Amino acid sequence: MEKKVSVNISAxxxxxxxIDFQYGFLAKQKKxxxxxxxxxxxxxxxxxxxxxxxxxxxxxxxxxxxxxxSFFMETDFDFASSDSFVLSESGFxxxxxxxxEQGNRDTEYDIIEYTVDSGDTIYGIAARFHIRPQxxxxxxxxxxxxxxxxxxxxxxxxxxxxxxxxxxEGDIPSAIAKKFRVKEEDLVRQNxxxxxxxxxxxxxxxxxxxxxxxxxxxxxxxxxxxxxxVRSNRLVWPAAGKITQYFHRWHYAxxxxxxxxxxxxxxxxxxxxxxxxxxxxxYGNMMIIDHGNGLKTLYAxxxxxxxxxxxxxTQGEKIAWxxxxxxxxxxxxxxxxxxxxxxxxxxxxxxxxxxx
Numbered sequence: 001m002e003k004k005v006s007v008n009i010s011a012x013x014x015x016x017x018x019i020d021f022q023y024g025f026l027a028k029q030k031k032x033x034x035x036x037x038x039x040x041x042x043x044x045x046x047x048x049x050x051x052x053x054x055x056x057x058x059x060x061x062x063x064x065x066x067x068x069x070s071f072f073m074e075t076d077f078d079f080a081s082s083d084s085f086v087l088s089e090s091g092f093x094x095x096x097x098x099x100x101e102q103g104n105r106d107t108e109y110d111i112i113e114y115t116v117d118s119g120d121t122i123y124g125i126a127a128r129f130h131i132r133p134q135x136x137x138x139x140x141x142x143x144x145x146x147x148x149x150x151x152x153x154x155x156x157x158x159x160x161x162x163x164x165x166x167x168x169e170g171d172i173p174s175a176i177a178k179k180f181r182v183k184e185e186d187l188v189r190q191n192x193x194x195x196x197x198x199x200x201x202x203x204x205x206x207x208x209x210x211x212x213x214x215x216x217x218x219x220x221x222x223x224x225x226x227x228x229x230v231r232s233n234r235l236v237w238p239a240a241g242k243i244t245q246y247f248h249r250w251h252y253a254x255x256x257x258x259x260x261x262x263x264x265x266x267x268x269x270x271x272x273x274x275x276x277x278x279x280x281x282x283y284g285n286m287m288i289i290d291h292g293n294g295l296k297t298l299y300a301x302x303x304x305x306x307x308x309x310x311x312x313x314t315q316g317e318k319i320a321w322x323x324x325x326x327x328x329x330x331x332x333x334x335x336x337x338x339x340x341x342x343x344x345x346x347x348x349x350x351x352x353x354x355x356x
């Protein structure tokens with residue numbers, strides 16, 4: 001009888017042990033799943049932080065793009081006489097890759113034809129040949145500071161900063177130097193004109209020369225002046241307010257915001273070539289003015305437009321009223337989206353606008 005009781009107690013103990021083991025296994029499994037979920041959540045949290053940091057950094061780097069472009073276009077920094085670092089397209093500092101001999105090139109006038117390779121940039125090519133990026137742009141059609149280069153395109157690379165000038169009948173060194181506001185002795189030395197004959201159709205290098213814009217022309221028989229070319233790159237500011245977004249790779253304009261709205265003024269004399277109300281691809285109520293010489297300006301998100309296609313406008317004249325039409329963020333989106341277009345390419349407006 002005692003043996004039978006002992007057997008029953010043993011079976012009951014085994015059943016309880018089995019139940020305890022099952023509960024313990026399930027608890028351990030849930031604990032492991034909880035830890036795995038915690039690790040996954042922590043990783044996703046860090047990924048979110050990195051994404052937010054990258055987004056905020058891109059917003060803060062936008063002014064650097066504008067400042068870098070303005071620096072290279074407006075300063076007289078000389079790559080040929082500097083071993084310092086330069087600013088790359090990404091906004092970071094790099095050491096120029098000098099693959100050509102520097103030497104003294106103030107007596108050279110041979111132009112190198114360079115074929116664009118994959119990965120080439122305006123800044124990289126300029127640094128390689130010890131010239132400014134603007135020199136490449138001024139002497140090759142269809143280039144812009146932030147635009148992509150087409151692989152296989154042939155670029156003309158000058159030995160020094162300046163311009164290539166095609167000689168015409170009657171050209172003499174003194175007249176050429178006066179036209180481009182450079183020293184005659186520099187022009188003669190650069191092109192070895194004391195030993196070289198000037199022939200119409202040939203070229204000379206204008207060391208330090210800059211493009212000269214033609215003067216405006218008035219058509220006869222009209223009551224008002226028709227502007228066919230700006231005197232320089234200087235445009236007047238089109239609106240009051242602060243810059244809320246600069247020119248960068250995904251925003252080819254500057255945004256000028258004023259919560260109190262206000263007038264929009266023509267940046268220069270010109271002809272209205274587009275004045276349209278509506279969505280207009282997100283531009284909203286917008287206007288485009290042709291200033292001649294391939295230069296146009298665009299004014300977007302306006303509340304009202306005061307001119308129509310074909311109308312002439314003068315520099316500083318009120319052409320529209322600031323608003324928030326098109327793709328903007330409610331009342332906080334009240335601003336002017338201002339673009340500068342040169343020969344079909346969108347340029348950094350800060351390189352064309354004068355001081356405020």
